[in-house]
Amino acid sequence: MIGLATIGTSMITGRLIDAVAAVDGIEVTTVFSRDRARGERYAREHGIAHVADDLAALLGSPAVDAVYLASPNGAHCAQARAALAAGRHVLVEKPAVATAAEWDGIVELARARGVVLLEAMRNVYDPGFEALRALLRRIGTPRRASLGYSQRSARYDRVLAGEHVNIFDPALAGGAAYDLGVYCIAAMVELFGAPERVLGASVALATGADGAGAALAVYPGLVVDLSYSKITASDRWNEVQGERGTLAFDHVARPRAARVTLLDGTTTAHDLPGAQNNLVYEVERFVALVNGADAAADHARTRETLRVVEAVKAAPAL
Structure with missing residues (x-):
């Protein structure tokens, strides 16, 4: 049984705890928070037995085989390095780190220590995504x-009021590209591989973070736009146009409905498989890696994703 500690007490951590409960071979043993009282409240809410507020002690605990990092994005790299150096497996919430170079560094550390490192990019492990690949x-x-994900943050009003908000702080790798664009x-x-070129532009906020953006990824014979x-906010569907027809699907982070329209006008609708909480599939992949599966393809995808993010963020702000 893999004993997992969670670092971070946000909503996504609660969803991860629920997902872990649905997967064999892993259990959440410990909640970590620098604020002990907050950690204790969170542990009670989610039925977790242990609470820690000292990272070094947490990483030395025999009850902890692995950690899930859902702290602010800018803290991921240092916390991942500490956990990996301590011989603990790491599941790190997207974006794993801010740059491809940082990712390469922690991948090398994981290999040297003989432990698992995986980015928790939920959509690429979702069976609905595999169904899309077959429909293509x-x-x-x-x-x-054309792929997009636009969701107005409930915390944006606080930014407009002049408050500091972590997810809109560029020093903590906050902003739209890191939070939603990565999906x-x-x-x-995952579908098309790494593009040859990327063009992009973003809408800058007073915080210095990007509030919105768009990019154009260029492949041999294929162009992909990202928004x-x-x-x-937007509820528009995503679309892939092929030479014999078009595939549209509802959500880039959790695809559950699709339709295929061929050139002769024939349209078929498809319900896509998958759980309501699709974090369960990244947890299953993590357990498989700990049990000996090869992480090379997972690592390569994360690296190429971060390279595209870097290209987009290097583009001029509007």
Whole structure:
């Protein structure tokens, strides 16, 4: 049984705890928070037995085989390095780190220590995503794709009021590209591989973070546009246009509905498989890696995703 400690007490951590409860071979043993009282409240809410407020002590605990990092993005790299150096497996919430170079460094450390490192990019492990891959074969050679994720943050009003908010702090790797754009980029990399070139632009906020953005990824014979925002909202579907038809699907982070329209006008609707809480699939992959599966493809996807994020963020702000 893999004993997992969670670092971070946000909503996503609660969803991860629920997902772990549905997977064999792993259990959450400890909640970590620098604020002991907050950690104790969180542990009670989620039925977790142990609480820690000292990271070094946590990483030395015999009850902890692995850690899940859901702290502010900018803290991921240092915390991952500490956990890996202590011989603990690491499941790190997306974005794993801020740059491909940081990722390469912790991948090398994980290999040296003989432990597992995995980015918790939930959509690429979702069975609905695998179903999309099968449907793509019906539409012929892909030539155009459009992927988007726009969801206005409930905390944006605090930014407008002049408050400091971690997810909109560029020093903590906050902003729309890191928070939502990565879902689109990871999906693109999983479906089509790494692009040859990336063009982009973003809407800058007073905090210095990007509130929204768009990018164009160029492949041989294929162009993909990406859009994402934390300051506006959209419920538009995603689309891949092939030479024989078009595949549309509802959500880039949790695909559950799709339709295929062929050139003759024939349209078929498809319900896609998957749990309501699709973090369960990244947990299953993590357990498989701890049990000996090869993480090379997982690591490569994360690296290419971060390279695209870096290219997008290097583009001029509007």
